[in-house]
Amino acid sequence: MGIQRNRLSQLFGQREETPAAPQRPERISPTGDGFTALSCNIGNGLADPGLLVDYLARSGASIVGLQEVSDAQAARIDAELASIFPHRVLHPGGFAGKGVLSTFPLEEGAAVAFAPERPDLNATLRIGDRQLRVIVAHPRPPRISRTGMQFDPITENQVRMVGELAVSSRPAIVLCDLNTTALQQAYRQLMEAGLIDPFRNAGRWGATFPVRVGNTHRVGQRADKWKLKPVLRIDYVLHTMELVASDVDVGEDVGSDHLPVFARLHWQKDQ
16 A cells, blocks of 8 residues: 555544445335445456456346456446346546446536546446436545545536536445545535435444555566555445435455445425
């Protein structure tokens, strides 16, 4: 990593804590009153494509947002998950790669360039008689300074635009690796915009990063086998007020340096 794990926790301002044990949500029918949304940074090829498609196939998710999608991972998903997720948008591109997989009909899906060379993914799904906006976001990591971790102005604006897009086209969910914890300004900015963090509402911490060393070229190719204890929560399923969560948890290790997160979401009764 180049930074010790306890130093990471200090810089991000979040204490070390043991993540919750993974659970698998029950798959929800597209005609039901709820659905499970899953977000996962798959590490630009770090997550083994075979492990990845196996996990996604049995995850129970109806909507999946992927960050750091490589060409090989996208090809394997397309080849093996078409029957489970017939509606897909995959934009492989390494650290900038993203994807949406869905059991629900996909009405549109396109990249939105809020930051140069770091496009987010904006999609619209049809769930019964409702539309749902799905945004997959992944801003660049913050820079290290003597006062902590700071986003550059372009990335700060990107986070702000993601929040504005979500709340201006409600109902919406944001599936993201924010590269920031709940104690930092970028996260607070999204909460102030009107997004809801179901992990926080449920009193769950759910560390997702780091599971292993990401940049193995610095320390040897075998370093991606070194398992680490996650100390930070920087991966999120966020939603607008039209939805409510009945369950949240951390998913299985698929070989990435991040763990997946999921939330089971339902429509508010008055929606």
